[in-house]
Amino acid sequence: MHKRTWRFVFFTLAILAGFAAGLGYGWGINPVQYHSTGPQALQIDYQTDYILMVAELYQAEGDLAMALARLDFLGNTSPLALMNDAIGYADAQRYASADLGLMRNLAFAVQSALDGLE
Amino acid sequence: MLDDTRETRITPQEPPKRSPWYLLTGAVLGLILGLVYTWLINPVVYESSTPGTLGEADKDVYRLMIAQVYEATGDLGRASLRLALLEDPDPVYALGAQAQRALAAGREAEAHALALLASALQGPPIQQEINTQPPKPTLTDPPTGIPTHTLPAPTTTP
Numbered sequence: 001m002h003k004r005t006w007r008f009v010f011f012t013l014a015i016l017a018g019f020a021a022g023l024g025y026g027w028g029i030n031p032v033q034y035h036s037t038g039p040q041a042l043q044i045d046y047q048t049d050y051i052l053m054v055a056e057l058y059q060a061e062g063d064l065a066m067a068l069a070r071l072d073f074l075g076n077t078s079p080l081a082l083m084n085d086a087i088g089y090a091d092a093q094r095y096a097s098a099d100l101g102l103m104r105n106l107a108f109a110v111q112s113a114l115d116g117l118e
Numbered sequence: 119m120l121d122d123t124r125e126t127r128i129t130p131q132e133p134p135k136r137s138p139w140y141l142l143t144g145a146v147l148g149l150i151l152g153l154v155y156t157w158l159i160n161p162v163v164y165e166s167s168t169p170g171t172l173g174e175a176d177k178d179v180y181r182l183m184i185a186q187v188y189e190a191t192g193d194l195g196r197a198s199l200r201l202a203l204l205e206d207p208d209p210v211y212a213l214g215a216q217a218q219r220a221l222a223a224g225r226e227a228e229a230h231a232l233a234l235l236a237s238a239l240q241g242p243p244i245q246q247e248i249n250t251q252p253p254k255p256t257l258t259d260p261p262t263g264i265p266t267h268t269l270p271a272p273t274t275t276p
Contacts, residue, residue: 011143017145018149057183
């Protein structure tokens with residue numbers, strides 16, 4: 001093969017090696033650090049605790065519209081889907097039965113409200 | 119004349135050997151491309167973050183929820199644990215500052231809930247600590263006017 005062609009091949013290989021090193025460093029060693037993530041990115045345990053707070057306030061206030069507005073903080077996911085995920089997680093983690101009861105109570109109210117709308 | 123002619127032999131010269139700097143140039147170029155790709159074009163997306171990484175506005179919402187739940191349930195232990203998730207350097211100060219902002223915006227109910235939790239975290243008020251001390255006697259002015267206690271009348275001796 002012509003010498004010039006070899007040089008081109010080695011140059012391309014060097015670029016690829018540098019690119020691979022850049023991927024490893026940028027994704028693995030020193031990835032982008034976010035200092036302000038959104039609430040929709042919260043771990044399921046924190047989301048569940050937030051939903052428990054909403055349920056505690058719903059128990060105290062009885063204001064379903066306010067509870068739905070508070071659930072909207074966690075993103076555009078359906079409130080019922082959020083509640084079901086949270087209850088499933090709380091059930092698996094053996095939350096206190098009183099806390100589970102509060103969340104189920106709110107889920108039932110949300111379900112009833114949605115059924116009423118349909 | 120022909121003897122003067124000299125035979126010149128031209129030997130083919132080898133091309134100068136190039137240093138391998140081009141390889142380093144390629145590696146650096148690739149490294150820069152890789153970093154641009156991983157940091158700007160396709161950065162790592164975190165799907166499991168903690169409340170401490172929320173933005174300030176979202177932290178305010180979360181903090182208010184904690185305060186309102188405390189106001190409704192009175193569970194200070196749970197409220198403290200939840201506040202710790204926000205990783206505020208000084209949770210009481212953060213609550214107080216948010217209460218001030220809520221008060222300035224006319225949201226008195228929110229301000230009350232936030233201030234209530236802040237004061238609960240600070241412990242019992244100073245006035246209550248004073249009350250646990252034994253009461254000090256109050257000083258009053260010495261009585262003036264007619265004495266209530268009179269000396270016995272002197273007895274005459276024979």
